Amino acid sequence: FRAYSHSEIARDAATIKNSVVMHLTATFLRTPASIDSTHAYLASAFSVRDRLLQRWNLTNEFHDRIGAKRVYYMSLEFLVGRTFDNALLALQLRDEYAGVLGDVGFRLEDVIDEERDAALGNGGLGRLAACYVDSLACMNYPGWGYGLRYRYGMFQQQIINGYQVEAPDCWLDTPNPWEFPRPDVTYPVKFYGRLEHVPGSAHRYRWVSDVVYDAMAFDMPVPGYGTTNVGNIRLWSCKTNGLFDLNKFNAGDYAGATGGQVAAQILTDVLYPNDNTNEGKELRLRQEYLFCSATLQDIVARFKRTGRPLSELPDMAAIQLNDTHPTLGIPELMRILLDDEGLEWDEAWDITTRTFAFTNHTVLPEAMEKWPVPMMDRILPRHMGIIYDINLFFLQRVEKQFPDDRGLLRDISIIEESSPQQVRMAFLACVGSHRVNGVAAIHSDIIKQSIFKDFVRVMGEDKFVNKTNGVAPRRWMNECNPAMSELITEVVGDRSWINDLSKVRALEARVDDEAFRRRWWAAKQANKRRLADYILATTGIRVSPDALFDVQAKRIHEYKRQLMNILSVIYRYHRLKEMAPAERARELPRVVVFAGKAAAGYWVAKQVIKLINAVAEVVNADDEIGDVLKVVFVPDYSVTAAEHIVPASDISQHISTAGTEASGTSNMKFVLNGGIILGTVDGANIEIGEEVGEEQIFFFGCLAHEVADFRHYLRFHQPKPDPALQTAFDMIQRGTFGDAHIFQPLIDSILRGGDVYLLSVDFPSYIEAHKAVEEAYRHRDDWVTKSILSVARMAKFSSDRAIQEYAEEIWNIEPVPVVE
Numbered sequence: 068f069r070a071y072s073h074s075e076i077a078r079d080a081a082t083i084k085n086s087v088v089m090h091l092t093a094t095f096l097r098t099p100a101s102i103d104s105t106h107a108y109l110a111s112a113f114s115v116r117d118r119l120l121q122r123w124n125l126t127n128e129f130h131d132r133i134g135a136k137r138v139y140y141m142s143l144e145f146l147v148g149r150t151f152d153n154a155l156l157a158l159q160l161r162d163e164y165a166g167v168l169g170d171v172g173f174r175l176e177d178v179i180d181e182e183r184d185a186a187l188g189n190g191g192l193g194r195l196a197a198c199y200v201d202s203l204a205c206m207n208y209p210g211w212g213y214g215l216r217y218r219y220g221m222f223q224q225q226i227i228n229g230y231q232v233e234a235p236d237c238w239l240d241t242p243n244p245w246e247f248p249r250p251d252v253t254y255p256v257k258f259y260g261r262l263e264h265v266p267g268s269a270h271r272y273r274w275v276s277d278v279v280y281d282a283m284a285f286d287m288p289v290p291g292y293g294t295t296n297v298g299n300i301r302l303w304s305c306k307t308n309g310l311f312d313l314n315k316f317n318a319g320d321y322a323g324a325t326g327g328q329v330a331a332q333i334l335t336d337v338l339y340p341n342d343n344t345n346e347g348k349e350l351r352l353r354q355e356y357l358f359c360s361a362t363l364q365d366i367v368a369r370f371k372r373t374g375r376p377l378s379e380l381p382d383m384a385a386i387q388l389n390d391t392h393p394t395l396g397i398p399e400l401m402r403i404l405l406d407d408e409g410l411e412w413d414e415a416w417d418i419t420t421r422t423f424a425f426t427n428h429t430v431l432p433e434a435m436e437k438w439p440v441p442m443m444d445r446i447l448p449r450h451m452g453i454i455y456d457i458n459l460f461f462l463q464r465v466e467k468q469f470p471d472d473r474g475l476l477r478d479i480s481i482i483e484e485s486s487p488q489q490v491r492m493a494f495l496a497c498v499g500s501h502r503v504n505g506v507a508a509i510h511s512d513i514i515k516q517s518i519f520k521d522f523v524r525v526m527g528e529d530k531f532v533n534k535t536n537g538v539a540p541r542r543w544m545n546e547c548n549p550a551m552s553e554l555i556t557e558v559v560g561d562r563s564w565i566n567d568l569s570k571v572r573a574l575e576a577r578v579d580d581e582a583f584r585r586r587w588w589a590a591k592q593a594n595k596r597r598l599a600d601y602i603l604a605t606t607g608i609r610v611s612p613d614a615l616f617d618v619q620a621k622r623i624h625e626y627k628r629q630l631m632n633i634l635s636v637i638y639r640y641h642r643l644k645e646m647a648p649a650e651r652a653r654e655l656p657r658v659v660v661f662a663g664k665a666a667a668g669y670w671v672a673k674q675v676i677k678l679i680n681a682v683a684e685v686v687n688a689d690d691e692i693g694d695v696l697k698v699v700f701v702p703d704y705s706v707t708a709a710e711h712i713v714p715a716s717d718i719s720q721h722i723s724t725a726g727t728e729a730s731g732t733s734n735m736k737f738v739l740n741g742g743i744i745l746g747t748v749d750g751a752n753i754e755i756g757e758e759v760g761e762e763q764i765f766f767f768g769c770l771a772h773e774v775a776d777f778r779h780y781l782r783f784h785q786p787k788p789d790p791a792l793q794t795a796f797d798m799i800q801r802g803t804f805g806d807a808h809i810f811q812p813l814i815d816s817i818l819r820g821g822d823v824y825l826l827s828v829d830f831p832s833y834i835e836a837h838k839a840v841e842e843a844y845r846h847r848d849d850w851v852t853k854s855i856l857s858v859a860r861m862a863k864f865s866s867d868r869a870i871q872e873y874a875e876e877i878w879n880i881e882p883v884p885v886v887e
């Protein structure tokens with residue numbers, strides 16, 4: 068048969084209505100009496116999916132046919148969020164579906180709210196992967212994401228009595244229109260077992276084990292906006308190899324017969340909810356290997372279908388490692404090339420290093436992935452052997468280059484000589500890749516001076532490059548902020564800016580246009596009202612949209628310093644309480660919004676959440692204070708929650724200790740939505756400041772190069788808190804926010820724990836920066852100018868720019884618009 072061409076898929080209202088009704092009745096057994104908004108969502112989502120499918124098949128067939136080189140973005144996390152609205156916008160069918168849904172009695176906005184987020188990631192790193200596959204699709208680059216299909220994604224956060232309580236995210240309990248099971252794409256993945264050397268060979272082994280699991284593919288379409296190109300995220304799900312134990316089944320042991328399946332399924336059951344910490348759990352290592360093995364088998368199988376010799380793999384495939392989590396892909400490709408394909412070591416190593424490139428996302432020591440050698444040796448004996456050989460050949464080379472430098476060999480070795488020995492995954496990723504990149508200019512510099520210092524000496528500076536992060540304008544402007552997007556479209560003249568953000572520059576010409584400025588302000592106010600409704604619905608707290616909206620929304624982590632933020636709120640509360648009513652009434656009303664999850668085992672972070680909620684409870688109930696200060700903790704932060712919160716900020720806070728936040732990406736999202744940053748000189752804040760101009764950003768705090776000295780001093784000296792910080796401590800200790808002793812450990816982390824994140828150092832300049840923000844916000848005219856100019860100058864932070872740099876400078880791939 069002949070496949071439909073996409074021009075044959077009708078897009079008129081009558082055909083669309085037909086297909087929705089068809090799915091309502093035939094797929095979901097609904098009658099006019101039993102239709103509800105859940106099924107209105109499901110039926111329209113399935114109808115949209117039918118339309119995407121054609122394009123998806125055509126895209127993949129086309130890339131196969133022309134023999135295009137593809138990039139494979141390997142990531143343990145894809146924080147996709149919802150797909151329905153995104154797909155409607157990409158297909159330019161939003162109005163049609165709104166009309167059809169209206170006909171059957173539903174509002175599109177309500178139906179969109181029926182979809183659950185695909186929350187297969189923790190935070191920045193996972194969302195970056197989702198933005199990057201979006202850009203690949205929109206820019207017609209051949210490429211796929213590869214990841215794991217967790218049965219439970221990022222946990223749901225409830226706030227009970229002020230504390231975070233985790234609930235499982237059962238996102239697959241309802242039908243998921245956005246995944247396609249591929250039972251025919253299944254690979255066996257081995258664990259444990261023993262090795263047999265293949266006689267006569269130098270590096271060939273047979274790995275024998277009867278612990279074999281199956282990884283089965285599920286594909287998620289990635290709709291490209293304004294193109295027929297549809298990208299793909301291939302996610303692996305684990306089950307046992309073979310149906311069940313026939314011996315047990317025949318002996319009548321039915322439960323035992325399927326026992327292996329339960330054990331296997333655990334591998335892809337749950338996403339580890341740690342952001343920037345490595346717990347070192349064995350199950351995590353097995354997850355990582357299942358992922359790497361299935362992915363590399365799939366990539367090699369696809370390559371072999373081209374009939375080309377294996378030496379040409381790097382001409383057909385580029386593999387990007389999203390942090391060290393998929394690093395086992397390197398020894399896994401070596402294993403396939405050596406043991407399955409019979410290549411010699413040197414040729415296999417050359418192919419491998421020309422295929423892989425590696426992105427580092429962190430400098431925090433607690434986040435560095437290391438695995439004990441005995442654990443790795445037990446679970447993956449063949450890979451442990453390959454890693455030893457990679458290390459041996461590498462150290463031999465270093466020794467030749469720098470003879471008699473034992474210290475260097477020790478420091479640079481992939482195997483750390485601790486007890487037990489550990490495999491340093493970042494070093495393995497570095498040695499096995501042809502490029503290593505950081506995610507913002509300052510971060511790329513820092514890693515060259517710290518973790519990869521010795522590698523720069525040995526492998527040369529050119530291997531280490533910067534690729535500043537970016538975010539997708541489709542989701543983070545057009546989808547989440549229709550009011551502002553309409554204004555931009557009007558100024559640009561059409562919607563082309565959505566795929567070419569350089570066009571937003573045109574806004575600069577309108578910065579003095581009074582009518583336009585009023586509409587710009589009105590769009591922000593509308594977004595603030597929408598957030599106020601959302602806050603009321605999720606917390607019961609009423610906030611005034613006329614107040615300054617001050618937002619910090621990100622994972623809760625000591626280095627991100629939510630504690631410093633809430634301490635400044637306490638100080639503000641104290642000041643307000645000291646004022647006479649008339650004076651208080653002249654203060655700028657402010658709503659301080661927090662949102663974010665703490666890793667389940669991260670006690671300090673969870674205490675910070677408790678403190679925020681305790682402060683909120685007291686302040687919000689204080690009649691003297693009223694609308695002058697409100698404090699809100701929005702529960703269950705997610706991609707979808709961010710789409711409500713980000714467009715509504717006046718200022719957002721990105722206040723990590725200098726040198727600790729690799730890049731940050733929400734800073735970009737807030738500014739792209741007309742918000743202003745209050746931040747430290749860290750991560751991508753710096754480059755945002757360079758682009759939009761220093762008048763458009765409120766910087767404070769010490770600089771990255773000053774941090775080491777401050778830390779050193781504070782290791783041996785108690786900090787002397789300035790009066791403002793002391794005031795906040797006193798208020799907590801007097802019991803203003805309830806039982807003081809539960810918060811004492813937070814105070815002690817500053818006064819007695821060495822103040823590792825330098826809150827006492829930065830607090831005075833932080834308070835000054837807040838004053839500057841207030842002063843600026845009172846001058847509404849200047850503020851609107853800042854807001855418009857910022858958005859106009861933010862083109863650099865589109866993920867399209869980032870992806871183009873990766874494509875041209877690392878992957879060597881080219882855009883190819885699909886032609887039928």
Ligand code: 26Q
Nearest residue numbers: 191192341342343345428506728729730731732
């Ligand atoms: C490691 C080992 C075992 C279990 C979990 C992990 C793990 C998981 C997730 C370690 C780190 C992460 C996530 C890191 C992350 O999100 N980093 C952020 O990446 C963003 C995109 O580059 C940056 O903008 C942020 O600055 C960085 O913190």
